[in-house]
Amino acid sequence: MPVNDPADAPMTRHRWPALLAIALIVGGVALAFGWIAGWLTPGRLTPQRFTNAIESGNGQIYRGYRRAHAKGVCVAGYFEGNGQGVALSSARLFAPVRTPFAGRLSIAGGSPYGLDGKARVRSMALELNSDDGQQWRMAMNSFPFFGVSTVSAFYEQTRANTPDPATGKPDPAKQAAFLRAHPEFARFASWAKSAPWSTSWANTTFNGVNAFRFINARGDVRNVRWSMQPQAAFAAMTAEQRAAADGNFLSEDLQARLARAPLRWDMVVTLAQPGDPTADPAQPWPEDRQHVTVGTVVIESSTPQANGACRDINYDPLVLPTGVQGSDDPILAARSAVYSVSFNRREHDIASGKADTAVGKTAAPEARP
Amino acid sequence: MNDLHPARLAPRHFNLTARVLHWSMALAILAMLFVGIGMVTSLSLRPTLVSLHRPLGIAILLLAIVRLVNRLRHRPPPLPADLPRVQVLAAKASHWLLYALMFAMPLIGWSMLSAGGYPVTMFKGFNLPPIVPHDATVYAALRGAHTWLALLLFATVLLHLAAALFHAWVRRDEVFPSMARGASPTPASAAPEPAGVSPRDSGDNDADS
Ligand code: HEM
Ligand code: HEM
Numbered sequence: 001m002p003v004n005d006p007a008d009a010p011m012t013r014h015r016w017p018a019l020l021a022i023a024l025i026v027g028g029v030a031l032a033f034g035w036i037a038g039w040l041t042p043g044r045l046t047p048q049r050f051t052n053a054i055e056s057g058n059g060q061i062y063r064g065y066r067r068a069h070a071k072g073v074c075v076a077g078y079f080e081g082n083g084q085g086v087a088l089s090s091a092r093l094f095a096p097v098r099t100p101f102a103g104r105l106s107i108a109g110g111s112p113y114g115l116d117g118k119a120r121v122r123s124m125a126l127e128l129n130s131d132d133g134q135q136w137r138m139a140m141n142s143f144p145f146f147g148v149s150t151v152s153a154f155y156e157q158t159r160a161n162t163p164d165p166a167t168g169k170p171d172p173a174k175q176a177a178f179l180r181a182h183p184e185f186a187r188f189a190s191w192a193k194s195a196p197w198s199t200s201w202a203n204t205t206f207n208g209v210n211a212f213r214f215i216n217a218r219g220d221v222r223n224v225r226w227s228m229q230p231q232a233a234f235a236a237m238t239a240e241q242r243a244a245a246d247g248n249f250l251s252e253d254l255q256a257r258l259a260r261a262p263l264r265w266d267m268v269v270t271l272a273q274p275g276d277p278t279a280d281p282a283q284p285w286p287e288d289r290q291h292v293t294v295g296t297v298v299i300e301s302s303t304p305q306a307n308g309a310c311r312d313i314n315y316d317p318l319v320l321p322t323g324v325q326g327s328d329d330p331i332l333a334a335r336s337a338v339y340s341v342s343f344n345r346r347e348h349d350i351a352s353g354k355a356d357t358a359v360g361k362t363a364a365p366e367a368r369p
Numbered sequence: 370m371n372d373l374h375p376a377r378l379a380p381r382h383f384n385l386t387a388r389v390l391h392w393s394m395a396l397a398i399l400a401m402l403f404v405g406i407g408m409v410t411s412l413s414l415r416p417t418l419v420s421l422h423r424p425l426g427i428a429i430l431l432l433a434i435v436r437l438v439n440r441l442r443h444r445p446p447p448l449p450a451d452l453p454r455v456q457v458l459a460a461k462a463s464h465w466l467l468y469a470l471m472f473a474m475p476l477i478g479w480s481m482l483s484a485g486g487y488p489v490t491m492f493k494g495f496n497l498p499p500i501v502p503h504d505a506t507v508y509a510a511l512r513g514a515h516t517w518l519a520l521l522l523f524a525t526v527l528l529h530l531a532a533a534l535f536h537a538w539v540r541r542d543e544v545f546p547s548m549a550r551g552a553s554p555t556p557a558s559a560a561p562e563p564a565g566v567s568p569r570d571s572g573d574n575d576a577d578s
Contacts, residue, residue: 018538025532029399033523036403038410046410133496135488151412194419312505313486318416322494325415334412341409346513348487 047337051345053155054338057162058110064355065112067342069123072106073251074308076260077299079128085294088222088269089214090323092130094294101128103299104310105201105254108141111367112358116250117242120192124206124228124265125315126297134321137313139335140206140228146281147188151334156181173222186281195237200253203232203265210335211278211316211327214269223272223327225285228265228297232257254302265297279325306360312350314343380446382547387443390436391548395526397429398471402523423478430475437468446547449540460532463525470522477518481511499544 031040038046039303054067062070078098086096093099103126107119125139148154160178164171179185198204206228214222237245246252257263269289277283305311318326326332349355356362382390401422408418431560482489484507485498490496501507537545 011561015539018534022531022534022538025534026527029530030527033403033406036410037406047412047415048410050412095485132494135495135496200494244380312503312508319488330413333414333416337409337412337415343485344509347505351506 030147040196041346045152047334047341050151050334051161051341053158054110054342057158059163059168059265062110062112062358063349064346064358065110066106066346068110069108070110070112071105071114071116071119072104072123072305072310073254074303074305074310075103075105075254075299076303076309077101077103078299079126079267079295079297081295082293084292085214085269086216088216088224088271088292088294090217091136091214091321092132092134092323093128093136093321097131099130100288101126101297102309102313103127104305104308104313104315105250105299105302107250113247115247116244117247120197120257122201122204122206122250124201124297125310125313127310127313127315127319130321131278134322134323135319136321137315137317137319138208139315139317139339140208142204142206143188143191143209144205144207144227145187145191145284146209146331147185148182148185149280149282151330153182153184154331154334157185169181187282189329196234197242199235199237199241200232200257201250202254202257203230203234205229206265208317210281210332211272212320213325215325215329223276223278224269225272226267226269226294229268231264231296251302258299258302263299266293267295267297268293279329281329281331288312304360306358311359312347314339316340316343370561380444382551383445384439384443385444385551386439387436387549388548390432390439394429394432394436397425397432398522399526401425401429401474402519402526405519420490420492423482423489426475426478427491427497429471430479433468433471436471440468446543449542449544452542454502456532459557463529463532466525467522467529470518470525474515474522477511477515479542481508481515484508484511 034040038044038048051067055061058067058070066072070270078100079093081094081096083094083096085091088094103124106123106125107114107116108121108123109119113327122142123140126137128136128138130136139258148157156178161170162168162175179189208226211223211225214224216222254263270285272278272285273289276285276289303309316336316339317332320326323341346355346358350359357364404418404422404425408415408422411418448460452460479489479497480501483501484504486503486508488496489499496501501511533545533548535540
């Protein structure tokens with residue numbers, strides 16, 4: 001090293017402006033990071049804050065369980081394509097092959113002890129692993145359309161339905177305010193009130209609700225939605241029957257049916273016409289849209305979720321194979337973000353030993369409202 | 370590794386490979402930190418950002434391998450002789466910490482997705498294989514590590530940036546130029562070298578890169 005001391009002169013002359021500039025640059029980068037992280041904007045709705053709201057709405061945190069659709073069972077089986085989907089999407093499972101899945105049937109609601117007879121919404125989730133190494137995850141509900149059109153509206157709905165600590169029940173004034181602010185919710189409310197209840201998961205239709213894009217081998221893009229329509233005959237359940245039914249009748253019924261034979265649903269794809277809304281899951285497409293049956297979901301077995309394969313799966317609806325893409329539906333992106341937070345929290349609960357019931361180490365209490 | 374060069378032949382600049390890797394990776398790592406924190410706090414941008422985050426993170430892992438090999442094979446320029454001992458220590462420690470995190474972050478990202486049961490998608494149709502078993506406890510540990518080591522990486526990057534600018538603007542020594550540019554054939558006309566630096570740039574090891 002040559003002996004030179006370039007530092008001397010500048011150190012004494014212009015130290016402060018340079019130090020100030022450095023502090024501003026470094027501080028600016030740190031601030032930008034903190035701003036993006038949401039640390040400076042406590043009012044901004046983030047996936048973490050949305051999940052907090054869901055947890056408050058549940059009345060308590062059920063450790064190790066999904067923060068929504070907490071109660072369910074793992075199922076396994078396969079999807080068998082009939083070849084009709086190949087013209088619509090290059091996804092491997094539409095070929096006439098069997099694609100195994102790890103699935104889950106559940107009821108909506110944040111409590112793992114919810115009563116099956118009171119759960120208006122039932123669900124089916126699938127993680128399909130095709131032989132080309134790709135995966136398709138779906139999470140579908142028994143409602144045919146979503147209640148609201150935007151993420152912030154669903155947040156407001158969650159807040160309005162949160163039990164008031166004083167009464168243990170949601171505040172009717174807040175619920176009324178939500179309904180006034182979101183007239184679009186009326187369609188969902190009327191479905192919830194009037195749609196008949198079926199007797200089983202096996203005779204329930206599960207709908208993808210959000211719009212997706214199918215891309216075929218030629219590159220043609222189509223906007224679609226899909227439903228899993230049961231091959232088991234529909235049988236309605238009256239309010240009295242539901243009130244009298246066992247709190248776990250869905251899983252009991254499932255086991256009884258599976259002991260006899262596998263359960264089947266047709267996957268029916270609805271093709272949008274130009275102009276049909278893709279960004280609004282609250283708006284169903286007209287009835288006369290073309291439907292294509294592309295294959296069959298076959299459930300062969302079930303396992304309790306405490307030790308089943310589905311427990312540690314995040315059914316993020318945006319884990320998609322080639323040939324399928326998410327649409328511009330903002331609810332879809334929000335689901336992906338919130339499910340990840342819910343998944344992280346429940347896996348963390350399990351890892352830190354706080355989730356003995358969820359992993360089957362201690363027995364679950366009786367089902368309760 | 371340093372024994373190959375007698376001290377007087379010590380390079381005064383990082384070689385071209387090192388400089389190109391340094392600046393491109395600096396940009397990529399800073400982008401990864403911002404994309405990472407942005408995607409986990411956004412209700413709308415996650416799908417887009419996460420599909421950028423995964424392949425860019427793996428690209429950083431590959432570049433880090435090339436960079437480490439280059440670093441071990443080519444002697445870096447020495448720090449200024451008059452740099453206080455603590456600063457020398459801080460510089461060396463932070464540089465090795467940066468190397469460690471350049472490897473750790475992508476490897477944790479990859480193994481965390483494996484442990485979470487997620488496909489490790491680089492682009493549609495191409496997934497990396499899982500490198501750890503699908504397991505809740507392993508996932509939770511790795512997921513936590515990805516956050517905390519990302520914050521440590523960000524803090525180290527900020528310190529590194531502050532130190533680099535301190536060398537450039539306050540000490541005005543040869544540290545910043547050693548990464549900013551190569552040996553100049555006509556040093557007199559090059560960007561302002563502090564007075565008194567002899568033009569002994571011949572030690573730059575671009576030649577053997
Ligand atoms: C912004 C709107 C929504 C939010 C915030 C939300 C939130 C959640 C959360 C936190 C979970 C638990 C995730 C986990 O821990 O794995 C969940 C599960 C689920 N959601 Fe949503 N959800 C939304 C919209 C929808 C829609 C539109 C559907 C219907 C298609 C749906 C269907 C399901 C199903 C079926 C599950 C259970 C999946 C399983 O069995 O793991 N969700 N949701
Ligand atoms: C230089 C490399 C990397 C850096 C600096 C980095 C940085 C980050 C940061 C800052 C976050 C947000 C953390 C939080 O808020 O908790 C994050 C999240 C994430 N990173 Fe990375 N990451 C890197 C590599 C990777 C790689 C290679 C993968 C996968 C192949 C990956 C997958 C993810 C995923 C999936 C998340 C979101 C997880 C969640 O939402 O739960 N990262 N990363």
